[in-house]
Amino acid sequence: MTSPRRKRLALVLLSLLGMGASAALVLSAFEKNLVFFFTPAQVLSGEAPAGQRLRVGGLVQAGSVQRHADGLSVSFVITDTVQQVPVRYKGLLPDLFKEGKGVVAQGRLGQDRVFMADEVLAKHDENYMPPEAGEALKQAANQRKDPKEATR
Template sequence: MKARHKRLGLVLVGLAGLGIGVWLVLSAFQKNLVFFFTPSQIAAGEAPQARRFRIGGMVENGSLRRDADGLTVSFVVTDTARAVPVRYRGALPDLFKEGKGVVAQGKLGADGAFVADEVLAKHDENYMPPEAAHALKQAQAAATPEPQR
């Protein structure tokens, strides 16, 4: 075998290894990619049915219910235009309150309720995830009728 053929073989093996490495990285990235949806987008059917995603908005006042086991809670997340019921089993963050911003991660159940496996509360009065703030502004703008002339 000539040196030229050996170099070509090494280059091809290197390219194949690089291709496999890129494929593994992109595959892992795709599996861990979590999208953010608002209650209005979920109601419109834009959210995936079988994949994990995040829902964000405000916890509706008067919607927090605790089961007898003390760990299972249900509440409603709203963007002022639409609302989605959420079920969660676990300890809620200390800053979690009705009327405050929340982001929950999980899957949409068959009954239309969001089954969360993680709940995040904002850390102070001025912070809200940019996606949630933008979504709330859009929902409020869509819900507010234009003045008639």
């Protein structure tokens, strides 16, 4: 016969095991849905991991948008005015997607350093830019003005 003390101990251990398993599942789901933002300069410097979901943001380079024959595929280049990352996307682009305007693409970076986007977000008005993209453009402008000053 089991004592009440052993029953309580078994109940506590089962509860701890259940909470541990729940915490592991939550952390696993959180890690899978975590998406980091990178600028084109960071992507080309190797900071962005190939094959992992991430976001790349900047401006759509003027003259870079190429629509393909199937009507849904498009290629374009995202720039932070210093570096450029080629992007391929299959789907409908937002109405506000235009050359020279801000954009954030979400997807995976291929081994060939071409970004395969599965979602493209365009800025919604002339005053909005994602904070990370705005900061990246400011840093890129500072680097062009004075490369020694930007490294401090």
